[in-house]
Amino acid sequence: MDELLKPLIEGNRRALSRAITLVESTRADHRQRAVALLAELPKKQALRIGLSGTPGVGKSTFIEAFGTMLTEQGLRVAVLAVDPSSTRSGGSILGDKTRMETLSRNPRAFIRPTPSSAELGGVARRTRESIRLCEAAGYDVILIETVGVGQSETLVAEMSDLFVLLLAPAGGDELQGVKRGIMEMADLILVNKADGDLLPTARRTVADYAGALRLLRKRPQDPEGFPKAMAVSAATGDGLDKAWAEMTALADWRREHGHFEANRAAQERQWFMAELRAGLLSQLDQPQAQAHLARLGDDVAQGKLAPGMAATRMLDLLGQMSQE
Amino acid sequence: MDELLKPLIEGNRRALSRAITLVESTRADHRQRAVALLAELPKKQALRIGLSGTPGVGKSTFIEAFGTMLTEQGLRVAVLAVDPSSTRSGGSILGDKTRMETLSRNPRAFIRPTPSSAELGGVARRTRESIRLCEAAGYDVILIETVGVGQSETLVAEMSDLFVLLLAPAGGDELQGVKRGIMEMADLILVNKADGDLLPTARRTVADYAGALRLLRKRPQDPEGFPKAMAVSAATGDGLDKAWAEMTALADWRREHGHFEANRAAQERQWFMAELRAGLLSQLDQPQAQAHLARLGDDVAQGKLAPGMAATRMLDLLGQMSQE
Incomplete structure (x- = not known):
């Protein structure tokens, strides 16, 4: 048994941090x-x-307020991030903890800054595994946050039970800024900043998205009324309790109707296949393989060797290497 | 030597067809x-x-008119298609040849209908290889056409020397319908249907896109004035000769400045890596591997086995299989 297992299960935060590392x-x-x-x-x-x-929709403020509310209800909350931009810049410039000061000091909350990693696939693997570690450590709610860039939303949706889209109040013309594919993944659309001068705009935005959601095909995993659009204010706290009530109602309905477990099972299968593909491709990372790759790649680039033939030779070399 | 090689090089169309099959x-x-x-x-x-x-921009009509013009200049023209929708529907409903009746009867033209294939990666491999076969058969110009869906445009750009975007005349609001990523790949934007009542709209659309293109960062592989937007009419033939002149001028400039060959070399390297990855992953297609996969996948879905552990076991099994 790993020495980290016992303290991890007992909820020791240091053991959890070390396990994620x-x-x-x-x-x-x-x-x-x-x-x-x-x-x-x-x-x-x-x-x-x-x-x-x-960026700009107030995601950190939302997580701070929403997470704090959940901890006040006695729940333990973990926050993980999938940020493809940090894979390029080599980690967030401002750590996630400084973005969520109150929550990061809360003993019932655990915030893990975005790691720097070479590519999105690596971030996905690390996040899936960190989710499992946080669950084992007794966290009740795990927020997996992402900026809406490239494939990261799909990745996060594929490791979540519920997918929430946080938006800012906006004119009707900007509605098309949200890609149809993202809309189709959302279980709940929360229009943030529904306070002060922006309240009327936020309400109109909610109505616009509610209309757009009604146009989408009904999914088997949705009860009546879902996916849903609502207004919230992370600044005043308005609507956060109602948003949480909708999330738990949706999760309960899915549990009762078998969709929750079916989704988890499908996700575990996906994870297995992703690990397997990564494992197969990692054969190319060995130093000996890299040397062959460089040589064959040069031959291909110079037109001395056809790409398919070079691939066949490389596969033969990998076969020989595995038998040595 | 393969029996198809000699007739293929001699330009025998039947040999080319059989080689593509x-x-x-x-x-x-x-x-x-x-x-x-x-x-x-x-x-x-x-x-x-x-x-x-x-669909709707008049792509078939354009290829028909543009291809016919090239053959009249004595050039031999091949048309290949990358159509991800046909990978789902199992082949085009209407064959590509019926869409381009005149060109398909032209002895200097070769049109290959979209194959039905399981997935986009398969279509990409087949198209790259078909391009090489058409070149060996003596075709001077190869048009690789795609509908603007998903990843297919990126795939096509990655196997082309020039990338042309064909658009319909449209109001300024629709300009944002073209994704920035696609704009950034384009060398030439052709606004089709610049004839009759649509001529003023087409000219305005050209101006809009020309303005949008100027906002993009200059790429090293572009001479002054590129990427460029122009109006054409596949119906009347207006502008087709000018479009061809721009394409050859761009290709010539890139050849003189080394970008043409550098791009080809990079594409060949990419192709090699794609073949290699496909080869590694194809180990999973063997019947024996499929049986193990199904069993381990079920264990994972039922929560009996962690996904990472299942992947490790599967990799061990593949290693054993390759040594049998």
């Missing part, structure tokens, strides 16, 4: 230990909520 | 023969023009 590592021995640790985890379930919002 | 096949022995044939091809170069246009 372990799953983030790409070192072969760390990876082996991480896989073994993950296989030992008890089957505890948290509610996994994917949360997407572009 | 060979590269489209997924049968293991066919694949092996295809890889060997591709490695034997002489190094002839055609101008590879990627052409994207959503």
